[in-house]
Amino acid sequence: MHKNTFLICLIMLVFGFTKPIIAQQLDTELKDLIKKGLEKSHFINIYNLDKEQSKVDQKLAKAVFLPKITFGASFTRLDDDITFDDDTQNLLLSTQKLLIKEAIGIPFNDAFPTNIPLTEIPNLQDKNILKSYVDLDWVLFSGLKAYNALKASKHKEASLSYVTTVEKDKIALKIIETYDKLALVYASKKVLETSKKYLNEQEFFVKKAIKNGLAIPISRKKIELAQQQLIAKELEYNHNKSLLIELLHQLTGKSRTHLLMLHPKIQLFSTEKIDSKKRNEIKALEEAEKATLYKAKMENSNFIPKIALKGHYEFIDDDLSLFDPKWYVGIGVKWNAFDGLNSSLKSKKTKLEKKKYSEKIREANEMIALSIINAELTYKSALQNSKIIKKEIDLSLENYTLINKQYKNNLTTLNDVLDALNDLEKANFKLQQSYFKERRAYTNLLHARGVLKY
Structure with a gap:
């Protein structure tokens, strides 16, 4: 009775950890890890600084129309008075x-x-000249150059925002994958524990059989070899666990102590119809293309006349010459009629850059379409594999049930029961591995369709 109770508890433990948890969203711990990872990322921080620079460029474009006021003073001594x-x-x-x-x-x-x-x-001009003045320069019309520069900077900022989101997706995917791998490693621990109990039982019965002359010493050596192999697997488990904890520490900045306290489980997403959205990679390229368009317009606007106001006022009039005014104000027009083809060539170069972005957009759309097909096929394959392994589990369970009945009727040994239980345990772990691949495939499908949320 005691043995049967032990086996029943063990089989309940097996099914307890293999049952998947269907979830529509990521668990709280994983969300927190992703949040910390995004805050820690140096790439994202750099992109955010680039966006801030674009905002400053926009302010610089607007500042063109603000008046520039300059104060100045000077002292000059001539060789003689001018008379x-x-x-x-x-x-x-x-x-x-x-x-x-x-x-x-x-x-x-x-x-x-x-x-x-x-x-x-x-004198026309005294030889000692002391001046103190203020100048006013005010651009009234920049020939649309400032306007186009402003639009180019806005689209550049938008492009950088989408690029930042793309980088965030990469970091989130990396953290999710590492977290899932850690969950799979923890699941493998239960297999090791069951195998260890199985080998201890085998060792007990082999020793008893040798003592009673029912087995030979080589059987004990086989058990010892299996135990050494199990130790090697436990070392591999500890190695994989430490490596994944270290990787999560680097990705998120979370302390190793905190990460060791986590108990991740492989959770499946609830399957539902997925509608594709435009990927952030495409949006980034489109905004960059628009930025180059306005940059080309900005370079062409060099031939549009510019209008500016100029003012000057002298605070000290004692040393002014007879021809120097106390103050003046005027408005002027500057028209760059020909600059040696410099602006047109720059504009042509920028338009070629725009065409490059158009080609990149077409290429990206083709690659994304291919990635969606690949993700869908991989996900379908993972689902089918899970179904096959579930059939294996059913078969292993039936075999265990049959052998357990035979054991109760003294028609077989406990070793056969433990063998059947070990097969069932391994089949359940194979299902965990299949769930891991299924989750990875579905996550990649969400990302390929542009609807990954975290």
Whole structure:
């Protein structure tokens, strides 16, 4: 009775861990690992910084229309004052005398009074020049260059956003796969435990048989060899477990202690109709294509006239020359009629880049269509394989039930019962492996159709 109870408990343990859990979404622990992995990813952080740069480029394009105000000051010393020549100075002094005589009523031909001072003729420019000023430069129309630059930056930012999502998908897929592998390794532990119990039972009966002269010593050596092989498998289990824990640690940044406390199980997604959505890879290429289009327009806009306003104001007027204004304001037009084909060649090069993106989009669509077909076929194959293994389990269970009945009626040995149970255990683990492949295939199908959620 005790032996039968032990076997019944053992068979319940077998079916307990092989039953799949149908889930429509990832479990909480796996979601948390993916979240940590995305936060830790250096690639994603770099892409986010690239997006921030694109936003700055957009602000730079808008800032073209903001007025630029510049304050400045300078001091210059010339070798000498700049003055009128002697003839011009004499002419100006004579004219001054005539005006004074006319003002005080002295006849034109009379001599100029010596007691009336004359004003000195000012220098055209003093040799010491001190200036303090403010300049205003204000672009009123950039010839659509700033507008096209703004649109190009926006599409570049959108492209980088989709590229970031593509990278996130890759990281999520890697973490899901590693997590599932860890679940499969933990499932294999139960097989090892059952095999160990099986070998201990075998060893007990072989020793008893040898003692009673019913077996030879070589049987014990076979048991010892099997036990050594089991030790090697346990070492392999520990190696695989440590390796997967280390990989999850690197991917997510989670502590090894925390990861060792996880108890992942292979969970199947609920199968439902999957509608395909445009992949982020395609969206990224399309946005990059639009960015190159506006970049080409920006380069062509070099031939459109630009309009700008210019202003200047002098704070210090003492050292200004006779020809220097105190302030001025003006509006000007700049029209680049011919730049040596530089802009047109750059635009042509950018248009060729746009064509390259068009080719990449067509290639990506073809590859995605192929990946969807491959994922569907792989998933169907995994489902069929699971069905076959379930049949194997049914057969192993029937065989175990039959042998167990024979054992109860003393028609066979306990070794035969344990052999049948071991076969059942291995068949259940094969089903776990098949569920692992099924889950991998379905995850890849979700990703291929662009509907993977995490």
